[in-house]
Amino acid sequence: MEKGKKKGKEPEKEKIREKGKEEKKKEVEKEKVKGKEKERGRDKGKGEKSNGKEEEKRKERETVKEKEHPKGTTEETEKDNGALARPPLEPPEKNKQILVLGLDGAGKTSVLHSLALNRVQHSVAPTQGFNAVCINTEDSQMEFLEIGGSEPFRSYWEMYLSRGLLLIFVVDSADHNRLPEAKKHLHQLIGTNPILPLVVFANKQDLEAAYRITDIHEALALSEVGNDRKMFLFGTQVTENGSEIPSVMQDAKDLIAHLAADMQ
Ligand SMILES: Nc1nc2c(ncn2[C@@H]2O[C@H](COP(=O)(O)OP(=O)(O)OP(=O)(O)O)[C@@H](O)[C@H]2O)c(=O)[nH]1
Ligand SMILES: [Mg+2]
Incomplete structure (x- = not known):
């Protein structure tokens, strides 16, 4: 009986182990996604930086135009x-x-x-x-x-x-x-x-x-x-x-x- 009981618990343990494995897998997947998102974030940052530069250049140009040509005219x-x-x-x-x-x-x-x-x-x-x-x-x-x-x-x-x-x-x-x-x-x-x-x-x-x-x-x-x-x-x-x-x-x-x- 004891054995039987033990045997009966084995598949349970197996299930738990499997579950554990799956959860770990999910965690890893999550990490991967997070990593990718971070990378995307960095790339976006890069884009924004270069847009920032563009913006600076545009502003420089406009300063000249606006200074010499008051708005509205x-x-x-x-x-x-x-x-x-x-x-x-x-x-x-x-x-x-x-x-x-x-x-x-x-x-x-x-x-x-x-x-x-x-x-x-x-x-x-x-x-x-x-x-x-x-x-x-x-x-x-x-x-x-x-x-x-x-x-x-x-x-x-x-x-x-x-x-x-x-x-x-x-x-x-x-x-x-x-x-x-x-x-x-x-x-x-x-x-x-x-x-x-x-x-x-x-x-x-x-x-x-x-x-x-x-x-x-x-x-x-x-x-x-x-x-x-x-x-x-x-x-x-x-x-x-x-x-x-x-x-x-x-x-x-x-x-x-x-x-x-x-x-x-
Ligand atoms: N040392 C020195 N550098 C200058 C002088 N005038 C312009 N520069 C530099 O020369 C480079 C070209 O100047 P720009 O004013 O863009 O020349 P541009 O004739 O408008 O050129 P394009 O728009 O490509 O036709 C820039 O790095 C300027 O900072 C100057 O009198 N002395
Ligand atoms: Mg020029």
């Missing part, structure tokens, strides 16, 4: 922003803009944002398409349009030139190897319009390797830009974020305002 600019995302095939028929062109990395965005804020402001990313900035001075409002300098965006340069009030061409004075390429593009652009005023920014003058103004004048063959054209060359630099822009950039801004007013 930005209807035209909003339309431009649409153009930022999807470059239109034809330039919009609207006010003439001051075009800011030059090879990628020359410093167009940095110069433009610094002029807008009167404070040095380094760009944090290459311009993917268009960057419209409106600058209000005491007695004028200027619309600037930068078009990205990377290869895919260069085809838009000439397209927009016909609607340009004047051309600001920015070069990296220290990028000696690409000055011939910059020269080629500059001469192609101005070749289509013999009177369009030209303002050249020989940027990155802070760099030791930078060519000085006279060398840039020669490297870009600026003596060949045509007698009927107003042409100016400034040595510029965008150095410490937040510092006041150098007086030469202030002078350039004043001159641009004058030229733009003359052309309207």
